[in-house]
Amino acid sequence: xxxxxxxxxxPWLDAQLHLLDRQVLDVDGxxxxxxxxxxxSEVPVGQExxxxxxxxxxxxLLSGAALATRIFGGRPPESRMQSTPWxxxxxxxxxxxxxxxxxxxxxxxxxxxxxxxxxxxxxxxxHIPQQEHDDDGGES
Amino acid sequence: xxxxxxxxxxxxxxxxLGFVSDVRFIREDSAGRPARLYGVLVSPHARSSxxxxxxxxxxxxxxxxxxxRWRHRNSFLVRWNDIERLDDDRIQLRPGFxxxxxxxx
Numbered sequence: 669x670x671x672x673x674x675x676x677x678x679p680w681l682d683a684q685l686h687l688l689d690r691q692v693l694d695v696d697g698x699x700x701x702x703x704x705x706x707x708x709s710e711v712p713v714g715q716e717x718x719x720x721x722x723x724x725x726x727x728x729l730l731s732g733a734a735l736a737t738r739i740f741g742g743r744p745p746e747s748r749m750q751s752t753p754w755x756x757x758x759x760x761x762x763x764x765x766x767x768x769x770x771x772x773x774x775x776x777x778x779x780x781x782x783x784x785x786x787x788x789x790x791x792x793x794x795h796i797p798q799q800e801h802d803d804d805g806g807e808s
Numbered sequence: 809x810x811x812x813x814x815x816x817x818x819x820x821x822x823x824x825l826g827f828v829s830d831v832r833f834i835r836e837d838s839a840g841r842p843a844r845l846y847g848v849l850v851s852p853h854a855r856s857s858x859x860x861x862x863x864x865x866x867x868x869x870x871x872x873x874x875x876x877r878w879r880h881r882n883s884f885l886v887r888w889n890d891i892e893r894l895d896d897d898r899i900q901l902r903p904g905f906x907x908x909x910x911x912x913x
Contacts, residue, residue, distance in 0.1 A: 681843055682830045682849070683815070683832075685830060705810045711894060713894050714894070715893065717892060722844075723846070743810070
């Protein structure tokens with residue numbers, strides 16, 4: 669029997685209700701990913717858990733090809749999941765806001781690769797489009 | 809371990825009690841500290857999420873609220889310290905475990 673202390677006054681997070689499937693935005697408000705899973709710290713599995721074992725904590729948000737497995741069962745290989753460290757989270761609400769820019773995350777490597785290797789080699793692909801002006805100097 | 813290893817797991821005390829319908833965490837006061845696992849929500853009849861209906865005062869839209877609350881009737885919260893063993897698709901609770909209210913404050 670364990671303590672009945674009810675400290676339900678803190679900021680609570682239910683995984684399915686508050687975290688899973690939430691949109692993740694970076695510090696500039698740019699969409700980064702959707703939370704498909706949560707990574708927990710080490711938990712003793714397949715053995716008795718001593719009563720004073722500290723509870724596991726969320727170490728990262730996982731994103732990747734998890735939609736099909738959540739509908740039909742099973743789990744995607746861990747190599748297909750990209751993680752966002754929990755420490756990068758700035759705010760949890762209707763969306764999850766990060767305190768870092770998207771480019772600093774492993775999660776955006778495919779977009780960076782396409783930008784640098786494909787888009788960047790197209791003439792004009794390395795700068796933002798110039799604004800067109802009318803003859804009198806006003807914006808079109 | 810990832811959270812989907814826990815969601816939907818069968819929960820046993822002396823006998824079968826239900827399924828893990830959600831996992832509750834508590835955030836530490838200081839920013840940047842990780843959220844620690846507080847307990848698991850056990851639903852005797854359904855593996856699926858209850859969408860928060862049984863955990864708050866939300867009562868609308870009433871047909872959906874009524875259906876979800878009925879599917880998750882008699883749900884309860886079990887704290888981390890009452891979990892004795894985690895196995896694949898199975899959670900064993902300690903003898904004398906306590907059922908807490910699943911409602912969010």
